[in-house]
Amino acid sequence: MSDTPESGTRxxxxxxxxxxxxxxxxxDRGATLADIAEAAQVGRSTLHRYFPDRKVLVDAAVADSFRVVERSTAEAAIDQGPPLEAMRRLIAAMVDVGDRLAFLFGDPRVLEEAGCSEPDPFEPDPSVPTTIGLIERGQAEGVFDPELGAEWxxxxLWALVYTGWEAAEKGQLPRHGVTSTVIRTFENGVVTRKR
Amino acid sequence: MSDTPESGTRxxxxxxxxxxxxxxxxxDRGATLADIAEAAQVGRSTLHRYFPDRKVLVDAAVADSFRVVERSTAEAAIDQGPPLEAMRRLIAAMVDVGDRLAFLFGDPRVLEEAGCSEPDPFEPDPSVPTTIGLIERGQAEGVFDPELGAEWxxxxLWALVYTGWEAAEKGQLPRHGVTSTVIRTFENGVVTRKR
DNA sequence: TGTTTTTGAGACACCGAAGTCTCATTATGG
DNA sequence: CCATAATGAGACTTCGGTGTCTCAAAAACA
Known part of the structure; x- marks a missing residue:
C-alpha cells in the first residue's frame, strides 16, 4: 500500500x-509492441519494464483513456442546463478526445457495455452523471425521441463521434468542422425539415 | 483464360x-485460420487448398462480400423513385447483409474509400447507381441536408447500419426492429421535432 | 562532479499461427 | 460398382511477435 510517488521521469x-x-x-489493433514503443519514442525494453506483458499494457491504456475521456466529459457538466445544450457540450468534449475514444471504441471488452462517464463495468457511481442519464432526461423533457431506446x-452518439473522428483522420472533414457536423447530424439526421 | 467451370462440390x-x-x-479480426475453417465446417488443410495464404483468403472474402452487398443493394434500385424511398430500400438491403457489411466495414483497406455499389477502388461504372449518386440526387431535390457533404x-449511413447490426448482434435491439430504427435515426436524428 | 536512476540495444528462448506435405478415408459421378 | 475427386487428420517447418535478460551509455539529481 506504500506506493512511492514515482519519479517525475518515470x-x-x-x-x-x-x-x-x-x-x-x-x-490499428494488432499493432506490435514494437510499433507502440516506437510511437512513444521509447525502447522496447523500456516498454516491457513498465508493462510486463501486452495484456497489462492494454488494460492500463484502457483505464488511462477512460480517465482522459472522463475528465473531458466531466467538464461538460451534462447534468446542468437544457439537455440539448448539455448534449452539445458532451459531443464537443468527446470529439476533443477522439483518438482515446476511438481506441476504447475499438476494444472488444469495452465495446461490450459502454457507460460513458463511469469507470468501466464497475458499479455506476450515482454522483457521476451518465450519458444514459442525460439521454433519459432529454427524453423525459420531450427533447429526444422517446421512441428510441436510450442505449440505442x-x-x-458514439458511432457518430467515431465516424467524425475517422473522417477527420482521413482528411475528409476539416478538424474544426467535426463537432458541428456531428451535432447537426446527431440532432436532425440527414433529412431536410421545415423548422 | 480457360477456367474449368469448377465442380459443384468445389x-x-x-x-x-x-x-x-x-x-x-x-x-473478430485477428481470428485464426483454424477458427474460420471450423466455422466453415472444413478442415484447415482444405482451407489452405482453396486459399494458399491468409492474404488471398481475405482478399477473396472481401471481393465476395462486395458482390453479395452489391447484389442486395442492386435490388433496391436506388436510382428509381423518390430519394427518400430509395434510401429506405437501400438501408433495408444493407441491413439484410449486415454481417457482410460489418466485415467490409472492419477491413482497413476497404474502409479507406467506400463507394458502396461499385466494385472497390476500380473506376466507377456509370451504369451502376452509387450511394453517393443517390445522396446527391436527394440533396438536389432538397430532401437531404445540402449543408452536409455527400461523403459524410x-x-x-454505413455507421448507422453497422451500429444497428452490432446492437442486434448483442441482443440490444430485436432483429426485426433494426431497419426501422436505423431509418428513423438516419432521417430524423434523435431530436424530437414538430412535423 | 560523483552517484544513482533510467534507458536502449541486442541476444536469446518461447510460443502460437501460418504454411507445406503425406496418406488414409470418404464422397461423387459415370 | 469402380475410378476419381475431395476431404480431414496429423506431422513438420517456418516465421514473427513476445517476454526475459545483460550490459554499457545516457540522463537526472544531489
Missing amino acids: SRTRRAILGAAASVLAR IQQV | SRTRRAILGAAASVLAR IQQV
Missing part, C-alpha cells in the same frame, strides 16, 4: 507509453 | 469458406 515515460498505445491501437441513442 | 465448399471468413472476421452522409 511518470512522464509511463504517460508517453500509454498515450502512444491508445493512439497506435486506435488506428448512446450507441448512435 | 464451388459449394469455396462459398462456405468465404461466407465463414466474412462472418468470423466481422466479429454516406459515412453516417
Whole structure:
C-alpha cells in the first residue's frame, strides 16, 4: 500500500507509453509492441519494464483513456442546463478526445457495455452523471425521441463521434468542422425539415 | 483464360469458406485460420487448398462480400423513385447483409474509400447507381441536408447500419426492429421535432 | 562532479499461427 | 460398382511477435 510517488521521469515515460498505445491501437489493433514503443519514442525494453506483458499494457491504456475521456466529459457538466445544450457540450468534449475514444471504441471488452462517464463495468457511481442519464432526461423533457431506446441513442452518439473522428483522420472533414457536423447530424439526421 | 467451370462440390465448399471468413472476421479480426475453417465446417488443410495464404483468403472474402452487398443493394434500385424511398430500400438491403457489411466495414483497406455499389477502388461504372449518386440526387431535390457533404452522409449511413447490426448482434435491439430504427435515426436524428 | 536512476540495444528462448506435405478415408459421378 | 475427386487428420517447418535478460551509455539529481 506504500506506493512511492514515482519519479517525475518515470511518470512522464509511463504517460508517453500509454498515450502512444491508445493512439497506435486506435488506428490499428494488432499493432506490435514494437510499433507502440516506437510511437512513444521509447525502447522496447523500456516498454516491457513498465508493462510486463501486452495484456497489462492494454488494460492500463484502457483505464488511462477512460480517465482522459472522463475528465473531458466531466467538464461538460451534462447534468446542468437544457439537455440539448448539455448534449452539445458532451459531443464537443468527446470529439476533443477522439483518438482515446476511438481506441476504447475499438476494444472488444469495452465495446461490450459502454457507460460513458463511469469507470468501466464497475458499479455506476450515482454522483457521476451518465450519458444514459442525460439521454433519459432529454427524453423525459420531450427533447429526444422517446421512441428510441436510450442505449440505442448512446450507441448512435458514439458511432457518430467515431465516424467524425475517422473522417477527420482521413482528411475528409476539416478538424474544426467535426463537432458541428456531428451535432447537426446527431440532432436532425440527414433529412431536410421545415423548422 | 480457360477456367474449368469448377465442380459443384468445389464451388459449394469455396462459398462456405468465404461466407465463414466474412462472418468470423466481422466479429473478430485477428481470428485464426483454424477458427474460420471450423466455422466453415472444413478442415484447415482444405482451407489452405482453396486459399494458399491468409492474404488471398481475405482478399477473396472481401471481393465476395462486395458482390453479395452489391447484389442486395442492386435490388433496391436506388436510382428509381423518390430519394427518400430509395434510401429506405437501400438501408433495408444493407441491413439484410449486415454481417457482410460489418466485415467490409472492419477491413482497413476497404474502409479507406467506400463507394458502396461499385466494385472497390476500380473506376466507377456509370451504369451502376452509387450511394453517393443517390445522396446527391436527394440533396438536389432538397430532401437531404445540402449543408452536409455527400461523403459524410454516406459515412453516417454505413455507421448507422453497422451500429444497428452490432446492437442486434448483442441482443440490444430485436432483429426485426433494426431497419426501422436505423431509418428513423438516419432521417430524423434523435431530436424530437414538430412535423 | 560523483552517484544513482533510467534507458536502449541486442541476444536469446518461447510460443502460437501460418504454411507445406503425406496418406488414409470418404464422397461423387459415370 | 469402380475410378476419381475431395476431404480431414496429423506431422513438420517456418516465421514473427513476445517476454526475459545483460550490459554499457545516457540522463537526472544531489
